[in-house]
Amino acid sequence: MISLEEARSRILSQLHPTGAETVALAAGWNRVLARSVLARLTQPPADVSAMDGYAVRAADAVGGAMLRLAGEAPAGRPFAGAVGSGEAVRIFTGGFVPEGADAILIQEDARAEAGNIQVVEGVKQGQWIRRRGLDFAEGAELLPVGRRLTARDIGLAAAGNHPWLVVHRRPRIGILATGDEIALPGEALPSGGIVSSNAHALAALVASAGGEASILPIAPDDAEAIASLASGGGHDLLVTTGGASVGDHDLVQKALGTRGFALDFWNIAMRPGKPLIWGRLGATPVLGLPGNPVSAMVCATVFLLPALARMQGLPDAAPPTIRALAGVDLPENDRRADHLRATLALDAQGEWIATPAGRQDSSMLAVLARADGLILRAPHAPALAKGGAVEVIALAALGV
Amino acid sequence: MISLEEARSRILSQLHPTGAETVALAAGWNRVLARSVLARLTQPPADVSAMDGYAVRAADAVGGAMLRLAGEAPAGRPFAGAVGSGEAVRIFTGGFVPEGADAILIQEDARAEAGNIQVVEGVKQGQWIRRRGLDFAEGAELLPVGRRLTARDIGLAAAGNHPWLVVHRRPRIGILATGDEIALPGEALPSGGIVSSNAHALAALVASAGGEASILPIAPDDAEAIASLASGGGHDLLVTTGGASVGDHDLVQKALGTRGFALDFWNIAMRPGKPLIWGRLGATPVLGLPGNPVSAMVCATVFLLPALARMQGLPDAAPPTIRALAGVDLPENDRRADHLRATLALDAQGEWIATPAGRQDSSMLAVLARADGLILRAPHAPALAKGGAVEVIALAALGV
Numbered sequence: 130m131i132s133l134e135e136a137r138s139r140i141l142s143q144l145h146p147t148g149a150e151t152v153a154l155a156a157g158w159n160r161v162l163a164r165s166v167l168a169r170l171t172q173p174p175a176d177v178s179a180m181d182g183y184a185v186r187a188a189d190a191v192g193g194a195m196l197r198l199a200g201e202a203p204a205g206r207p208f209a210g211a212v213g214s215g216e217a218v219r220i221f222t223g224g225f226v227p228e229g230a231d232a233i234l235i236q237e238d239a240r241a242e243a244g245n246i247q248v249v250e251g252v253k254q255g256q257w258i259r260r261r262g263l264d265f266a267e268g269a270e271l272l273p274v275g276r277r278l279t280a281r282d283i284g285l286a287a288a289g290n291h292p293w294l295v296v297h298r299r300p301r302i303g304i305l306a307t308g309d310e311i312a313l314p315g316e317a318l319p320s321g322g323i324v325s326s327n328a329h330a331l332a333a334l335v336a337s338a339g340g341e342a343s344i345l346p347i348a349p350d351d352a353e354a355i356a357s358l359a360s361g362g363g364h365d366l367l368v369t370t371g372g373a374s375v376g377d378h379d380l381v382q383k384a385l386g387t388r389g390f391a392l393d394f395w396n397i398a399m400r401p402g403k404p405l406i407w408g409r410l411g412a413t414p415v416l417g418l419p420g421n422p423v424s425a426m427v428c429a430t431v432f433l434l435p436a437l438a439r440m441q442g443l444p445d446a447a448p449p450t451i452r453a454l455a456g457v458d459l460p461e462n463d464r465r466a467d468h469l470r471a472t473l474a475l476d477a478q479g480e481w482i483a484t485p486a487g488r489q490d491s492s493m494l495a496v497l498a499r500a501d502g503l504i505l506r507a508p509h510a511p512a513l514a515k516g517g518a519v520e521v522i523a524l525a526a527l528g529v
Numbered sequence: 530m531i532s533l534e535e536a537r538s539r540i541l542s543q544l545h546p547t548g549a550e551t552v553a554l555a556a557g558w559n560r561v562l563a564r565s566v567l568a569r570l571t572q573p574p575a576d577v578s579a580m581d582g583y584a585v586r587a588a589d590a591v592g593g594a595m596l597r598l599a600g601e602a603p604a605g606r607p608f609a610g611a612v613g614s615g616e617a618v619r620i621f622t623g624g625f626v627p628e629g630a631d632a633i634l635i636q637e638d639a640r641a642e643a644g645n646i647q648v649v650e651g652v653k654q655g656q657w658i659r660r661r662g663l664d665f666a667e668g669a670e671l672l673p674v675g676r677r678l679t680a681r682d683i684g685l686a687a688a689g690n691h692p693w694l695v696v697h698r699r700p701r702i703g704i705l706a707t708g709d710e711i712a713l714p715g716e717a718l719p720s721g722g723i724v725s726s727n728a729h730a731l732a733a734l735v736a737s738a739g740g741e742a743s744i745l746p747i748a749p750d751d752a753e754a755i756a757s758l759a760s761g762g763g764h765d766l767l768v769t770t771g772g773a774s775v776g777d778h779d780l781v782q783k784a785l786g787t788r789g790f791a792l793d794f795w796n797i798a799m800r801p802g803k804p805l806i807w808g809r810l811g812a813t814p815v816l817g818l819p820g821n822p823v824s825a826m827v828c829a830t831v832f833l834l835p836a837l838a839r840m841q842g843l844p845d846a847a848p849p850t851i852r853a854l855a856g857v858d859l860p861e862n863d864r865r866a867d868h869l870r871a872t873l874a875l876d877a878q879g880e881w882i883a884t885p886a887g888r889q890d891s892s893m894l895a896v897l898a899r900a901d902g903l904i905l906r907a908p909h910a911p912a913l914a915k916g917g918a919v920e921v922i923a924l925a926a927l928g929v
Binding site for chain 1: 554555557558559570572573574575577579603604605606607622623625659663664665671672678679680681682683684685686687688689690691692693708709710711713714715718719720721722723724725726727729730731732733734736737744750820821822826852879890892893894895897898900918924925926928929
């Protein structure tokens with residue numbers, strides 16, 4: 130058995146970022162930049178007004194002064210001339226400050242009178258002027274390589290005049306569920322069978338993390354059928370579920386073995402989800418998840434999410450955790466890293482309280498769906514009294 | 530001026546959840562259920578083994594006993610007969626416990642010998658048996674109406690045998706950017722013009738929150754053109770940007786007025802983003818955001834995200850906040866609710882430290898993109914010393 134951290138690090142070390150592709154700005158949300166975005170213009174392109182009011186010479190615009198209205202400068206239509214001595218130009222937010230003016234008299238501080246402006250409150254030089262390049266200068270890096278793009282970033286790339294973005298291609302993840310006993314929802318169930326839930330749950334997880342999932346047809350417990358479906362190719366990573374356990378029915382390893390599968394490891398000191406296969410079938414990395422739906426989702430959170438991040442050019446990292454206080458006493462842990470399904474609630478002090486479900490049986494998918502997070506318990510962690518600090522993977526925040 | 534909370538509550542009170550539609554299970558991620566998901570079967574469908582081993586009668590399986598191997602019961606292929614006295618049946622995780630057996634002897638505690646099994650470690654009655662219905666019973670509510678579906682929920686709906694889900698239709702949001710001075714990225718810029726960034730940033734925000742955005746052609750500063758584009762219909766909500774300010778160029782209200790626009794309010798005690806229009810054009814609610822990109826995104830976070838949630842059948846709520854400690858002294862606030870762009874960093878104690886950007890000028894989009902969150906400052910909030918507790922909207926976690 131190897132540790133969870135070693136397993137994750139061995140998985141990540143064998144994955145590489147996908148190649149780059151060009152997408153329209155509108156399709157860039159949540160994608161990861163493969164090329165930095167540099168400003169193609171300076172913003173604002175000139176000194177502009179920060180307010181609606183009048184562009185003036187500060188030396189003229191003292192309290193009580195009367196200024197002649199020489200024209201106007203709305204945003205997008207710069208005033209052609211210059212503001213001369215004793216003059217003012219009507220200006221609006223974003224309008225270019227005309228030549229000669231060095232301050233903005235806001236409209237609340239002026240009184241307009243038939244072609245003239247009376248200054249009610251004097252101005253200081255530079256007042257309410259946004260300098261050219263205040264937001265960014267042409268050539269400046271707006272967004273770095275490796276950034277997952279937010280809605281704000283899309284706005285900033287647009288402001289920098291980019292209709293296209295260069296991002297990492299979505300990793301293509303093949304998902305192969307195996308087992309004689311499983312059938313897709315709505316299909317006729319074999320006697321003694323259960324409905325397959327892993328493939329669709331994993332596909333949702335892959336999509337939410339920026340990947341592109343293909344759900345392969347369910348493979349029966351037959352080495353030739355498994356090998357044939359697994360060898361279809363076209364995936365950056367093949368994920369199998371089922372057939373990974375220690376029993377006589379761990380067919381996936383045997384099946385892939387007939388096609389030259391190179392096993393790296395298959396046994397991790399974690400719970401739920403001990404039997405996890407990692408290896409390579411030809412050029413395709415293969416992650417073999419347990420068939421148990423709870424184990425499959427916990428292993429996907431712990432290993433597949435970081436794998437998807439790495440394949441998109443993001444830094445290697447464990448799933449993010451939040452700090453919480455244990456809602457009950459937690460017993461000493463054994464040698465396996467444990468992941469306790471738990472609810473999260475805020476207490477009166479604004480602290481998260483994480484309370485594990487009373488029953489952690491790994492077959493209970495409903496308990497997983499109702500959980501807010503997974504409390505992490507390190508191997509051999511000592512007993513922890515109620516109120517002690519724990520780290521929790523907040524699942525919904527990860528799209529899981 | 531009305532308060533931010535009153536504005537949000539008036540906006541939400543005039544919006545309604547969209548109708549229901551049926552989507553394939555695979556398309557259900559992040560959608561909101563309009564009909565609850567009830568289990569269509571019992572899971573597990575019978576008592577099943579929790580381990581690989583042998584189904585036995587506990588009374589027989591005492592340490593040292595020798596049991597006759599009567600057959601096998603892998604998952605999906607129940608053993609047809611019963612386990613008689615002195616007998617054992619090979620069983621695998623998920624296999625149905627055969628009639629007569631009342632415990633599982635795990636394989637690590639047995640020794641297999643030519644058609645027989647020697648018990649190394651005795652078993653207790655019921656040991657390693659998962660009872661019928663342990664996960665859920667037929668008819669039980671697996672997922673309630675109004676739930677935004679996670680990847681785990683998709684798995685649970687699958688396990689409950691649902692190939693289809695009934696969810697709220699994605700709200701259709703029309704986005705209309707106005708202004709003579711703006712052009713789309715890559716298009717020829719008018720002299721004195723700037724690149725339009727709001728429409729694409731807002732569309733990304735809408736999509737990330739579960740809506741469907743249509744970016745309408747940019748409207749010039751012309752009442753007739755604005756009115757015509759805004760009246761196209763087909764949207765659950767029309768969002769405009771620009772033309773909402775107090776100046777002479779607040780055209781949106783005038784333009785829509787020609788088509789019977791019913792204004793509710795337009796002035797909110799908040800910063801950035803004071804001039805915000807809320808009203809109705811015929812049957813279509815209209816949210817008029819400021820043209821300033823920072824104000825537009827902050828107002829979208831504060832008003833449009835909750836609006837999208839409400840239109841999808843989620844409960845009314847302000848954007849979620851996290852608790853942090855102020856990284857610098859914060860001055861007393863004036864009468865407007867403030868939203869300070871800030872970075873977030875964890876200190877050694879695991880507390881979030883929120884440090885506002887040195888310059889909060891609302892034209893600085895790059896500062897917004899680089900921020901991790903918005904520190905909320907209530908109207909008239911007293912000065913707060915460094916280290917005091919603040920609430921922060923964590924933007925990236927919201928897809929913004």
